[in-house]
Amino acid sequence: MWKYLIPLALVAAPAAAQDGPFSEGSEARSWNLAWEQPARFEATVVDMLCEVAGDCDNACAAGRQLGLLRAADGVLTYPNKNNQGIFTGAAVDLAPFCQMDVEVDGLLIEDDYIGATNVYQVQRVRLLGDEDWTTANGWTDAWAEDFPEAAAQDGRWYRNDPRVLALIEADGYLGTGETWQEAWELTQ
Template sequence: MMHRFAFLLALIASPLAAQDFSADSEAKSWNLYAEVPARFEAKVVDVLCELTGDCPAECGAGTRQLGLIRSADDVMVLPMKNSQPAFTGAAEELAPFCNQVIEVDGLMIEDEEIGASNIYLVQRIKAGDADWIKANTWTKKWAQKYPEAKGKGPWFRRDPRVKDVIASEGYLGLGLEADVTYAEENF
């Protein structure tokens, strides 16, 4: 276990991580602090599999966080979002490419001072000779998965998983009694 953790730290903290991957990137800025356009080739991996050796089929079939092992330097890059406004969707966009080498284009967040390293926002994906595809399908896939959550407003207010957590743990995550106490004291 410790060996795998050291391996991860070596991947993320590699001095090669400072390479410039902005050439030919067509990534659109989000005006985020420390963002840099980054286009590179990488293998899509199940992060938990890489760290622990626990490797279910199909990278966990939608139940695991996915990562990118960059071909140029074997550094693990952590994709945290797709090209949609919410910070969601990266794993969903990458899942069809489990254990495949693909090319990605997006924004890298890098800042030593705040401890951000190899955080990635994937905007486009290219597999082999296929055309680039936009990484923007998360909300459509979510709507197909939860048709009963149809309606207006933000998806997370209608998501049955979120509603279940709120029903059991309250809005504050401290239990239903804490919600009642908070409401009585503040409203």
């Protein structure tokens, strides 16, 4: 009988280990990311440069990275992903809440071995006291609004983004100043 229980315990152990201190009440959907744990908590949305370096003149301006200053323990949490499959960050989704108190629900990644500390994937956000959640998936719509001609083209967004194309034009693929074929040949 023990030979059957030991494998079951080994399979169940990783799932149990995924519950962290902020897991209670979380409805976050797993992305099967290493070391993820559901995390729902209250925080203030802050401008990262202002919070970390004191550069507050343009706090909450477009293009600035935003963070979550957790209410429970005062820890600055880095929301580097939203609820979309693409890794575009969460600043677009958090910008309307900058310098406001919110509740967020998502996945927290913590692992001392790889050095991941307070890395957060926000899936939904709401102002404190509000009942309705906002799904954190606004990046693609915001990008399409900013670049309608690029959005109308076929293909992946980054192949049509004028900013990406300008960087490739100026510096080549991989920033080497070479075309992608020349850059490939340099590696051979």
